[in-house]
Amino acid sequence: MSELLDQLVRDQKAGLSHGITSVCSAHPLVLEAAVLQARDEGRLLLVEATSNQVDQYGGYTGMRPSDFRDLVHRTADAHGLSRDRLILGGDHLGPNRWRALPAAEAMAEAEVLVRAYVEAGFTKIHLDCSFACAGESLPLTDDVVAERTSQLIRVAEDAAGPQADRLRYVIGTEVPVPGGADHVLHDAPPTSARAARETLRAHHEAFAAAGLSGMRGRVMALVVQPGVEFDHHGVVDYRDDRTAELRTVLDDEPGIVFEAHSTDYQLPGALAQLVRDHWAVLKVGPGLTFALREALFALAAIEREVVDSSRLSHLVEVVDRRMLEEPHWWQEYAAGDERSRRLNRLYGYSDRIRYYWTDPETAAAQRQLLDNLEAAPLPLALLSAHLPSQYARIRAGQLAPRPHDIVVDRVRDVLRDYDRACAPRSKEYA
Structure with a gap:
């Protein structure tokens, strides 16, 4: 697989607008959508698990x-x-989950984390040591981040043993927070060219000091902020006029492209422009489960019209109740009065619902919803009202009128935009 990522980098360096979508989700229906999209388009599929x-x-x-x-x-x-x-890739591997511990203890946990990923066969490894641990203040210096990154690369190399040359690394110090911002955003300034060069310098020196000089050929991407982000109710859109100088940073790095995080909810044209501007890896996660939630809530609205009240799944009510009973995953993302908090909780771009789909009660309500609509006819007029794109595909004979397939296809709508941005009809590295 490493040779396919290497080809992607070579294509970019040759001036070809080739990219790859990084699917950052663990939801089974999202994974099914990603597999079907890759299969049907003849594409490579990159799936990444995030450290939390x-x-x-x-x-x-x-x-x-x-x-x-x-x-x-x-x-x-x-x-x-x-x-x-x-x-398979690992996203934000580092001390994130253990930031409350002193740095030495957090990094010891991060070492175990990285080893587990590599031993399980993950080959694209994004190392994120930008988080401050107990007693530290942000931002950490590039040198500290690079030193800790080198520490984790050593662990990964040891874990891979004779197959270490298949690993490809992603580094960076200006890394967007996983899952979107937890506060209202007014802007997301792009990384400065100077800061990006300093990051590269620090990592090259840290690799040399750790005896890892060969890593320069296996670091495939640098995470920088291209000026894209989202919070619970807004999106900062990409503007290529703000990244002109930043884009020159990799001119002297023949084996490295940019990786963009938090590209969720960018318009299709912006995604394509990111790829043209050398952000060859586009990560998307909450945007996929946001589409999943849209489809499930739309089907719940249809269910109320066609299923007897005694058998309703009450999916929306169940998930909202479980979020209120276990608020840990959303309460920092939903401010304001109760109406605003409910809207942000259930419908916000931050998509905090994604943490609750594995909850037993929520999962049971989801199954009941799909079972109910599998047994009842789905009126096309209601599908047109709630899921017009899926309605059109059903009318055209391109999609089966089954609730499961409809949900998966709604997620594929997002992936279709990414495919169009990342994949000109060349299959040189597909």
Whole structure:
């Protein structure tokens, strides 16, 4: 798989607008949508697990890296996507989950985390040591971040053993917070060219000091802020006029492209421009489960019209109740009066609902919703009202009128935009 990522980098350096979508989600229906999209388009599929989703203790999904790998493999096998079309990546691997601990203890946990990912077969490794630990203040210096990154690369190399040359690393110090901002944003200034050059300098020197000079050929991407972000009710859109100087930073780095985080909710034209401007890896996560939630809530509205009240799933009510009973995952993202908090909680771009789909009561309500609508006819007029794109595909014979398939197809709407931005009809590295 490393050679496919290497080809992507070479294409970018040759002036070709080629990119790849990084699917950052652990939801089974999102993974199914990603597999089907890659299969049908003849594309490579990059799926990444984020360190708070999947870790050595299970993360919020209850999955360890090997469990996530098995889930992705089962999904690919079930839907006819060859495993040699898959790349597994680890996102934000570092001390994030253990920031409350002193740095030495947090980094010890991060070492175990990285080892678990590499031993499970993950080959694209984003190392994020930009988080301050107990007693430290932000921002950490580039030198501290680079030194800790080198520490984790050493662990990854040891864990991979003779197969270490298959690993590809992503580094950076100006890394957007996973999952979107937890406060109202008015702007997201792009990384300065000077800061990006300083980041590269610090990492090259840290690699040399740690005896890892060969890493310069296996660091494939640098995370910088291109000026895109989202909060619970707004999106900062990409503007290429703000990144002209930043884009020159990699002119002297033949093996490195940019990786863009928080690209969720960017307009299709902005996604394509990002790829043209050398952000060859576009990460998307909450935007996918946001579309999933849209489809499920739309089907819940249809359910109220066609299913007897005694059998309703009450999906929206169940998930809202469970979020109120367990507010940890959303309360910092929803400010204002109760009406505003409810709107942000259930409908915000930050999509904090994604943390609750694995909750047993929420999962049971979702199953009941789909079962109810599988047994009842889906009136086309109601589909037109609530899910017009899926209605159109059903009318055209391109989509089965099954609730499960409709939900998956709504998620694929997002992936179609990314595919159009990332994938000109060349299959040189697909």
